[in-house]
Amino acid sequence: MAQIKDVAKQAGVSVASVSRVLAGHAGVSESTRQRVLEAVQALDYRPDLAARRLRSRRTDTIGLIVSDIRNPFFTEVSRAVEDMAYQNRMRVILCNADEDPDKEALYLDLMRDENVSGVILSPTLPTLARFRPRDYSFPVVLVDRCDRDTAADAVVLDNVDSAYRLTSHLIEQGHRRIAFIYGATSATGRQRHEGYVTAMATHGLETLATAMPATIDAARAAAAEWVNRRPLPDALAGSNGLILLGLTEALREAHLRFPEQIALAGFDDLPWTRLVEPGVTVIAQPTYDIGQAAIELLLQRIAHPAQSVRRVVLRGELRERGSSAMRKPAGSGSKAMAEG
Amino acid sequence: MAQIKDVAKQAGVSVASVSRVLAGHAGVSESTRQRVLEAVQALDYRPDLAARRLRSRRTDTIGLIVSDIRNPFFTEVSRAVEDMAYQNRMRVILCNADEDPDKEALYLDLMRDENVSGVILSPTLPTLARFRPRDYSFPVVLVDRCDRDTAADAVVLDNVDSAYRLTSHLIEQGHRRIAFIYGATSATGRQRHEGYVTAMATHGLETLATAMPATIDAARAAAAEWVNRRPLPDALAGSNGLILLGLTEALREAHLRFPEQIALAGFDDLPWTRLVEPGVTVIAQPTYDIGQAAIELLLQRIAHPAQSVRRVVLRGELRERGSSAMRKPAGSGSKAMAEG
């Protein structure tokens, strides 16, 4: 493998000049620039990254710690971060914390060891609760999950508002007993719950909510409970894509048809929500944009460490489908209202 | 930040001893071991990875280059690789080639620059065609995609056999005009096509296949063509999860009910295949196992570079659901057979 001194010799210049050319620094004549570039080409020289990182104390690497890689939301965010990072000559180390605070802490330590330029993190609740950017040796941008008072750069959905709109939509469609099944282990789940509660209160309706870990299985179990209760709720709503999937599975297992017997709605516009007849009403998240915004925020923060804290809030879009359709005044609806 | 010499001073030993203790090398007395460990603890010393990598010429990093991170198959594989890698004190650099050979080549170059310990790769067709392990400075394990004669470690499904079994199942259910829509840009798609062709030939049936890029949109378009043709095929089969999704969408759009009007089957047991009534028949891949096997192969190869080439072939499991149900001798079936 060719080294920088080989290139210097070949080009007839000093190693310093080679380094300067490769770093794109000013103060080097066009003629040496050319000769260095030719020599680099001729020898197929590739700088040793370990040496460069040791001396320069920079890694040009960013860490991405997602809470659950199986959640398509995070897959899509990762994709965006990847794309943008490599376009900006940055490497990405991807870590999947699996909603486990310990694993998360471990990975944050690892980021310190790796001396990363910055980190994009979707924190679990405990980590978020005690999160202070100053505790880390690198800039951190939060994504998807963030408290109102967290003093850190962040990119999030308008969770409270989106949940409010989704719930209001269900109410407008004539549903009254709306059960909200949400992931209590994330700030996002809680905020969406808050939006749900507000919407219900605004319309003078009683809230029916179940908090649980945000997994398909937990959601299915939670939905099964609601489904066995009498009176049957008018509608089930889930706080994210995984939960919505669990709810849908539970309804299938209970042989309940939506929206005739029970309505359904939730978050994340995944491909399957259009496939299950007659389609599931959802709040669509601009997932790719969220990832893109996160890395842009991070790159800016790396460039300007002292700049003031920023928060990007993106709007969720309600996509109405058959699962939330208008409840008939007569029929099972009147029964539910009579009993409730 | 504490350095190794600080630890050495604190423990009253030389830097060499500290290094040896931390590397777990033999030939260091228990008493120094203890004192070094205490000093490390006391100073919260963390070795500088850049320096270590420069001097030792090892990175303990593996590269994972997947063809399409949006494909849940690869998400699950990534999860397994991640888990196992970190358990083995290795870092993972994840790259998403997006089925683009150029991007793939770029990432392989990047792996060389990063001086990774090894790479797990699901190659596109062009890369696979000219793939020779000797061309790389690091060991490579192929995953999901591999030719019969590729001389490299690999973990794959029994693609030909699985497709044969899936097709045979459809035939046993009374379907005759079976259209196979497959991704022609991957070895896997081609092998599954081969299994389909063999099964059809065995039963003296004419093959009806469409080759296309393995995306949801392309699959939907391809399915739309089949659906508009007369006679209508008896069944549609897709060569992976993304394609199967596209086929299902196309049937929905054309308002064709399965299995009554047309049967459906494919690869990858994704959660939604159980949700769309009456369930979609699929070959399930042991995705997590595939990832796990890949990294195990890689770690072994790193430990024993000269050991002979290994291939792990995992068996796909047929999961019968309603979408492939028995075709009635009478009705639309007879019409299709009369016209075919």
Add this chain to the structure above:
DNA sequence: GATATATTTGTAAACGATTACATATTTATT
């Protein structure tokens, strides 16, 4: 107890870049 052998420790030379500083060269100003 002397010698040979095995074990433990320390010193200093790598690893391959970047960059501070000094020096040489060119250009501008008088």
Add this chain to the structure above:
DNA sequence: AATAAATATGTAATCGTTTACAAATATATC
């Protein structure tokens, strides 16, 4: 033409480890 300022280049120190080699100490063998 002499001086000042700006630009271009080179030399050598440095980043923080690992590890080859030498030296010192402990253990075994006679």
